[in-house]
Amino acid sequence: MGKVIELNADKCSACGACAVACMDQNDLDVTEGASAFRIVRDLEGADGGYEYYSIACFHCEDAPCISACPCNCLKKDEEIGFTVYDNENCIGCHSCAMACPYGAPCYGKDGKMIKCGGCAVRVKNGLEPACVANCPTGALRCVDRTECEEL
Amino acid sequence: MQKTAVAGFGCAGYHAVRSMREHGYQGEIDVYTDTQWAPANPMLTTYYICGKLRREATLPFGAIEELSQKYNFHIITTSVQKVLSEEKAVLLQDGKTQYYDQILISTGARAFVPPIPGHESERVFSMRTIEDADRVRKILEGREIKRAVVAGASMVGIKLVELLHARGIHCTLVDMAPYIFPLAAVPCVAAEIERRLTGMGVELAFSKALKAIEEDGQRVVFADGESISCDMVLMCIGTRANTEIADENIKVNRGIVVDKRMRTNMQDIYCAGDCSEGCNLQTGDNQIIGIWDNAARQGETAGANMAGVVKEYEGNMLHNITHFMGMDFIGFGDVKSEGEEFLYENKEKGEAFVIRVKDNKPVCMNFLDSYGASGVLKAYMINKFGGAGRQMDSVSKVRLLNEGIPEKLINFLESNSQEEDVWEK
Ligand SMILES: Cc1cc2nc3c(=O)[nH]c(=O)nc-3n(C[C@H](O)[C@H](O)[C@H](O)COP(=O)(O)OP(=O)(O)OC[C@H]3O[C@@H](n4cnc5c(N)ncnc54)[C@H](O)[C@@H]3O)c2cc1C
Ligand code: SF4
Ligand code: SF4
Ligand code: SF4
Secondary structure: OOOOEEEEEOOOOOOHHHHHHHHOOOOOOOOHHHOOOEEEEEEEEEOOOOEEEEEEOOOOOHHHOOOOOOOOOOOEEEOOOOOOEOOOOOOOOOOHHOOOOOOOEEEEOOOOOEEEOHHHHHHHHHOHHHHHHHHHOOOOOOOHHOOOOOO | OOEEEEOOOOHHHHHHHHHHOOOOOOOOEEEEOOEEEEEEEEEEEEHHHHHOOHHHOOOOOHHHHHHHHOOEEEEEEEOOOEEEEEOOOOEOOOOEEEEOOOOEOOOOOOEEEEOOOOOOOOEEEEEHHHHHHHHHHHHHHHHHOOEEEOOOOOOHHHHHHHHHHHHHOOEEEEEOOOOOOOOOOOOOHHHHHHHHHHHHHEEEOOOOOOOEOOOOOOOEEOOOOOOEEOOEEOOOEEEEEEOOOEEEOOEHHHHHHHHOOOOOOOOOEEEOOOOEEEEOOOOOEOOOOOOHHHHHHHHHHHHHOOOOOOOOOEEEOOOOEEEEEOOOEEEEEEOOOOOOOEEEEEEEOOEEEEEEOOOOOOOOOOEEEHHHHHHHHHHHHHHHHOOOOOOOOOHHHHHHHHHHOOOHHHHHHOOOOOOOOOOOO
């Protein structure tokens, strides 16, 4: 069990509202060198048409970033299954970035890992993650893993 | 009641015990450890020496006493002398024998110090355990150290250079190999790293064989007759798997040979971590892949199987990451394999990315200061070696584009086409 944030690429228009909401929610100042948790981008399809994507951590069920971290900074949130972290002992080694098949871990300007934690606190309080709450097209949804076909 | 022994409690041992309990193992677990300071992460020693981590933080999962309550096991602080595989017993230092239903060997590895004359001096150090770290800390705090020789241009060696250099100590990095990271770096990436190191004032002495350490650790003598004077010597030549506890029935090469379920050739004897030889996906051979994540996954797999749940770990490819002196180096695959080499550089960002291709498959990749794409490409390579042949998905492509990997290269990886002009050589 556990929750995931799911993207329906057909609905996404790459407007970037989710990324802005995410930076706001997490106090990410990308001008100061922090990397953004959520990236939004278009992708040219094989037929020449464009698809739009908004991606961040997928909160993998068997998350490879967790066992890769030499300092045990990452773990599964027991209640909602998001991949959460405590970076107090993070040494900024980038092992988590190398282990993640989606390149999701980010780093703050102090060099320590930061990443999408699924807005776990919001979700525990019955709210949507910031990105989901701010998506104007309904492309992003926070659902139980079992409901999510794509992953 | 069923009884299990775990010999050695590092990363692999810890994950095995955790996994056994999480997979519902109800029996008794005896954990044998030759140190109370467990389960420790050896790679954090240098961070502890420089003060970046507290001593306790070198135990990433917490202290052994807490863990023994959480996962319900007995701590037996004594070294195992032998695993008697037919009797399924462990022979202890005091000559006593204890019998079990199954045994895990997770004794890891040790730093290898070649027995050259003078290696026993108090000014000669190696790095793996907390005691090693304490020794180095003590000499750095106690005596005036101006010059150090670090032998072994490895991932461990470079971390020690970083540590000493930051304290204003003049370092000479020595290796038999002709360039830095000989087991992971392609020559052009190694050359760039060396250029940067030299620029920072680190001296490099490559293609040099150590012959002796003289003057009580204050002179290093090479086979060619040259010598360097110094105040301390750090030996990071390599590691050796702790396989001696396996008895003669257990199959051992450089490490103890295991299958995908971490079983040795002897029934009910398992092995995981740096002491084991799992599958190298690239070659299909058994090989020690001595990295933290691999030890964790092997331990986890052993634990599941010891709890009676069939679980396989396919294996891994050789890979390394090291972050030092403002640089990031990542190497994937077998650097010794031949192939055509292509370099992609983003001079503006100072990033470099090299890929070596043979028969239209990447056999080796290097990244300098461009870790962002490494996760996607690692998964891609492992998939390729594993024979899954899965297409690169859109999300991976989005990430690669975002990290500035050229579209042409992505198309190549996706299609395995033979387009020659894909590359900027
Ligand atoms: C300085 C340094 C830097 C490193 N850097 C990296 C890195 O950047 N990235 C990376 O992935 N990996 C790195 N590694 C490798 C990584 O630390 C190992 O792969 C990992 O710790 C292996 O875990 P393990 O459990 O197999 O073995 P160990 O951690 O060696 O644990 C084995 C345990 O068994 C105990 N033991 C041994 N023999 C006996 C016995 N007979 N009886 C009882 N107990 C015994 C040992 O004392 C030890 O506690 C580094 C290693 C070092 C030394
Ligand atoms: S960081 Fe990567 S590996 Fe970890 S849970 Fe997120 S997507 Fe999965
Ligand atoms: S960068 Fe930090 S969180 Fe990531 S693996 Fe290294 S120590 Fe762990
Ligand atoms: S807010 Fe919604 S539509 Fe806009 S980029 Fe994000 S996911 Fe796409």
